[in-house]
Amino acid sequence: MPPAGSIVLAFLAFIVMEPVTAATHRWVMHGIGEFLHRSHHRPRTARVEANDWYPVMFAAVVNLGFLAGFNWNGFASLVPVGIGITAYGAAYALVHDVYIHRRVGWFGDRKIAAFDRLADAHRIHHLYNAAPYGMLLPVVPVELRIRASRTHRNPLAKV
Known part of the structure; x- marks a missing residue:
């Protein structure tokens, strides 16, 4: 596959991951x-939570794609797809785990406006255990945004 085609494929994989992630x-x-994800909607009592198995499982699937793409004829397109998915996973982890949930201290108390918009949408998800389910381009139902604006409770705040 020509390099330009690989770049387009990786970019498309990155873009497609948002609706796949939301679903x-x-x-x-x-x-x-x-049963695994429930741990993420409760106050964290340990550094690792059961929900952390999800990225491990997703990475395992992507690695199987890399294995096939690098080793078997006809599967080479899985390599740029895997790169796009991996880039999405890294962006997701940066926004969700590092910035919103502050699981590592990279940002300290620093605020980033674009990430704060995503944090507001994620706060709504945690408030009502409902939409939005996406992360990098969340679709927040208007009624939930209005309802959330009437409460100051922040389930994302460290207790």
């Missing part, structure tokens, strides 16, 4: 896989 969050993490 996975909605129907897996708040569905059949809630």
Whole structure:
């Protein structure tokens, strides 16, 4: 595959990951896989939570794609797709785990306006255990945004 085609494929994979992530969050993490995700909606009592198994499982699937892409004829396009998915995962982790939940001290008390908008949407998700399910481009239902504006409770605040 020409380098330009690989770049386009990686970029498309990155973009497609937002709706895939939202769907996975909605129907897996708040569905059949809630037994793991529930730990994320409770006050953290340890550095690692059961929900942390999700990125491990997702990375394992991407690594299988890399294995196939690097080793078997006809699967080379899985490499740029895996790069795009990995870049999305890194962006997600930076925004969600590092900035919003402050799981590592990289940002201290520093505020970043674009990330704060995402944090506000995530606060709504934690308030009502409902939409928005996306992370980098969350779609917040108007009624939940209005309802959340009437409460000052912040489930993301460190206790």
